[in-house]
Amino acid sequence: MLRVDCLPGETKRLLEAISSCPEIGQFTLIGGTALALAWGHRRSEDLDFAIPGTRLPRDGCRAILDRLAAQGWRISDISSEMARMYAENDGDDLADTQQDWLCQTGGAETGVKLTFFADYSPKRHEAYALEPSRLGCVKAMPPDGIFLLKSQLILRRTTSRDLFDLWSFLERGKTIGDILAAAKQENPYLSYEKLRTHLLPSRLPRTDPGLTALVDDGPADFDSLKSAITRHLDRYEEALAAEILVNDRTDPAGDATP
Known part of the structure; x- marks a missing residue:
């Protein structure tokens, strides 16, 4: 059972909102927040959703953001400009591999960082094959x-x-x-x-x-x-x-x- 109540309030609200988005089922929640949901051992604010592979499903990412916006979330692109320039210099588009968004609701000034990224390394892919915990459509590693x-x-x-x-x-x-x-x-x-x-x-x-x-x-x-x-x-x-x-x-x- 995921310990959702250990999350900061705004992070909890964003996770619950995302859990109703069917497109998020393509991703796996990883990192400190996924671990905090299992153990409740520390405070964790960010939501990191990864997919094994070399490219993000950009239509799915946009659909999730559109659903959040329709629920009243204010969303801003906070992806690194330096990383974007490096990608462009290599002939790539950063948004194909990583997207960072700041999600805010109500009168909140801080917001929650929401990240989508493609985990390209096959050496890490076995972690994504393990049976996840679930919250609605969200899969937690x-x-x-x-x-x-x-x-x-x-x-x-x-x-x-x-x-x-x-x-x-x-x-x-x-x-x-x-x-x-x-x-x-x-x-x-x-x-x-x-x-x-x-x-x-x-x-x-x-x-x-x-x-x-x-x-x-x-x-x-x-x-x-x-x-x-x-x-x-x-x-x-x-x-x-x-x-x-x-x-x-x-x-x-x-x-x-x-």
């Missing part, structure tokens, strides 16, 4: 799929929310080894040491959106979050060291005399 995507995403960006989500997985039974294995599906040559630098960045980007945890016993800021992840990294390294020691003791070649 289950935690196992989000774990795969988050473990690979950490190689391309690091935000406090991504780190908090991975820490939440670690607290629920996943291991650093699991993160490494999932990340290696995207980069088979990834080393543990390189992954460690992504999990323990020296600083967050200036554009980091911040974090509001909804669990009483979880890390509340960047420093405490790094400390919490470090404890899991230490356990992983201790287990590796113990395994090496056992292998050395049982390896008959180690007893051979030259």
Whole structure:
């Protein structure tokens, strides 16, 4: 059962409005909001809808926006102009692969970011094949799929929310080894040491959106979050060291005399 009540009010209203749009069934809700709907572990405002493939169904996207506008939502295009220019320089149209919209209703000044994007990498497509949770026409990716995507995403960006989500997985039974294995599906040559630098960045980007945890016993800021992840990294390294020691003791070649 999806924990819709853990969402901020405007995000909840937008999700409920979108859930009545049949065109949204082509997409899967992913990211922090999908995970928050499953666990209620942190505040998440944005709605990220993805489709596996190289191109968005633009008619479907427009139909969803038209339905929202008919319900009174004010919609603005907030797609990155720089990304749009890069796409045009390559002879592409950004709207074919990613669309970012700000949706507002009533007297709200902040609004909710609604994103549609095409997830082009076949290495991530298995996550979309998992059985989703549903809210009306909306399909929400289950935690196992989000774990795969988050473990690979950490190689391309690091935000406090991504780190908090991975820490939440670690607290629920996943291991650093699991993160490494999932990340290696995207980069088979990834080393543990390189992954460690992504999990323990020296600083967050200036554009980091911040974090509001909804669990009483979880890390509340960047420093405490790094400390919490470090404890899991230490356990992983201790287990590796113990395994090496056992292998050395049982390896008959180690007893051979030259």
